[in-house]
Amino acid sequence: MNTFQGISASGGIAKGNAFLLPVYTRQGVNKYPVAPDTVDADWTRFEKAREKTLEYFQSLIDQTNSRQAAIFQTYVLMLSDPDFLGQLKKEHTEQSVCIEWVVDNKAREYAGMLRSSGDSYLIERAEDILDVYGKVIDNLIGDIQVSCESIPEGAILAARFLSPSDAVFLSKKHLAAVILDKGAANSHLAILARTYGIPLVFGIEDIENRIHTGDGLIVDGSNGTVFVNPDKKTSTEYDKKIAGDAAEREKLAVFSSKAARTKDGIAVKIYANIGSAEEARIALEEGADGIGLFRTEFLFMQSGLISEERQFEEYRSVLEIMKDKPVVIRTLDAGGDKIVDIPGFSFKEEKNPLLGCRAIRLCLKMSALFKTQLRALLRAGVYGSLKIMLPLITDAEQIRQTKILIEEVKTELQSKNIPFNADVPLGIMIETPAAAIMADELAKEAAFFSIGSNDLTQYGLCVDRENAQTAGLFNELHPAIRRFIVQTAKAAQEADIPLSVCGEMAADKARMLVLMSAGINSFSVSPKKIASLKECLSHFTAEQIEALKDWTESPMDADVLQEKMNIFLSGDHARGSV
Ligand code: PEP
Numbered sequence: 001m002n003t004f005q006g007i008s009a010s011g012g013i014a015k016g017n018a019f020l021l022p023v024y025t026r027q028g029v030n031k032y033p034v035a036p037d038t039v040d041a042d043w044t045r046f047e048k049a050r051e052k053t054l055e056y057f058q059s060l061i062d063q064t065n066s067r068q069a070a071i072f073q074t075y076v077l078m079l080s081d082p083d084f085l086g087q088l089k090k091e092h093t094e095q096s097v098c099i100e101w102v103v104d105n106k107a108r109e110y111a112g113m114l115r116s117s118g119d120s121y122l123i124e125r126a127e128d129i130l131d132v133y134g135k136v137i138d139n140l141i142g143d144i145q146v147s148c149e150s151i152p153e154g155a156i157l158a159a160r161f162l163s164p165s166d167a168v169f170l171s172k173k174h175l176a177a178v179i180l181d182k183g184a185a186n187s188h189l190a191i192l193a194r195t196y197g198i199p200l201v202f203g204i205e206d207i208e209n210r211i212h213t214g215d216g217l218i219v220d221g222s223n224g225t226v227f228v229n230p231d232k233k234t235s236t237e238y239d240k241k242i243a244g245d246a247a248e249r250e251k252l253a254v255f256s257s258k259a260a261r262t263k264d265g266i267a268v269k270i271y272a273n274i275g276s277a278e279e280a281r282i283a284l285e286e287g288a289d290g291i292g293l294f295r296t297e298f299l300f301m302q303s304g305l306i307s308e309e310r311q312f313e314e315y316r317s318v319l320e321i322m323k324d325k326p327v328v329i330r331t332l333d334a335g336g337d338k339i340v341d342i343p344g345f346s347f348k349e350e351k352n353p354l355l356g357c358r359a360i361r362l363c364l365k366m367s368a369l370f371k372t373q374l375r376a377l378l379r380a381g382v383y384g385s386l387k388i389m390l391p392l393i394t395d396a397e398q399i400r401q402t403k404i405l406i407e408e409v410k411t412e413l414q415s416k417n418i419p420f421n422a423d424v425p426l427g428i429m430i431e432t433p434a435a436a437i438m439a440d441e442l443a444k445e446a447a448f449f450s451i452g453s454n455d456l457t458q459y460g461l462c463v464d465r466e467n468a469q470t471a472g473l474f475n476e477l478h479p480a481i482r483r484f485i486v487q488t489a490k491a492a493q494e495a496d497i498p499l500s501v502c503g504e505m506a507a508d509k510a511r512m513l514v515l516m517s518a519g520i521n522s523f524s525v526s527p528k529k530i531a532s533l534k535e536c537l538s539h540f541t542a543e544q545i546e547a548l549k550d551w552t553e554s555p556m557d558a559d560v561l562q563e564k565m566n567i568f569l570s571g572d573h574a575r576g577s578v
């Protein structure tokens, strides 16, 4: 048995057989000459690779998911575009160089042209071309023999990394777990894995030499451990844990249809965090009171800058799925680890991207891009109960500037007789120390607050949330972070504006109770966490939770508070005897 320690990005335990995704070698396509009498044979090689890619994308089209189907249908059309194919053939014949080099070169040239057009629809297509013809090159080079079909149902997928378009494997192949070398807890893949309840561990270095297709694996997503060909003792131990988890899930299932309430009936709101309309359906099934955070950057990370129309459709779908339940859509939070391809802007040039031009700063700088999103949002606002939320606010002026842009957008829409909702509330994330300290002032401009505990902890404790080496320092229970939260809660209460918490902190039972003791009774979490939080709440009275306030407001260390909370959770209250 080998044991590898990675970093957990999605919890749960899975046991099964590995399927190793062959190493991705799309970069570095070699250029080599092709003799004139073998040019035809080389072209036939291309035709076969193109056919294989066509079949691959056709197999991904899921008719029950219109958005996803539309993307892959577009890919299929691109692979059959006679103009593009004609140009490839011409250059291949004229230059007598290998077809993979011609394809790579032409796809990049086309993508560059589309990107520089400045038209958001065409810019979006540039990424599609690279994705589509990149897959053709994979098939030409032969390193990637993978199609969705070749991944066995229920396998544990091991890969060096997965691209956003590969995220489709998660639901389509009912994967038991995913283990990666490269990854990040906030990648689209990680968020999707949490949404679908699939364990995900990354940080397994040199994965292609450590894991082989067919290896028996246990993936413990709760702590990031991967056991390869486990011994009998470990296997039996994990069988028990898996059975325990299954029993627990069954017990929790009843809570998805129940309202979140304390033992004495005090109502709490538990919303869902999502990254696409598809995830809104899961949120609804899991019993969410609405959407507390729609991370719109994930749409952009998948497809580059997307058009107003496509954004509008996605936002409208979420609102329609959620019917009259509230939906908080956050404006583009690009930058940091969330890279979006924006023409004329390079994230790479920033020395400290997390402190750089990201989120609201980027949007206010690229106001055309921001206004496109605001337009799509106001138009979608007609279809449900929408609220708009701004990320990474440090200054009230950023809210005021956004309001000016919103007014401009309204005038434009009005002049074109396009229906829109003129009364969409504008709220902000409290996820910087500046915002927490100035919450009373910001409350004069914001209609609501939502605490982003992930970034608040990152910036408050000066600890990169993605750095495995400092992971031990990242703790939302740190007294400084608790103080920020208490201060924000007081400011929201005094200004009488709604306050919620949408960072990962809210998804942990002990931390949720700590937040409640600060007077917060609205949370937004990954959909699969909703039932367990409701169940936890049902064990405690409002008075018992309020009594935790002394601990929350004290300067006690995070570890000491955690220990106390563990005892509190496992004590008589949790067993239901109090
Ligand atoms: C946060 O920072 O807590 C948050 C919810 O935003 P994100 O994780 O998307 O940065």
Ligand code: MG
Pocket: 391, 431, 452, 454, 455
């Ligand atoms: Mg954040």
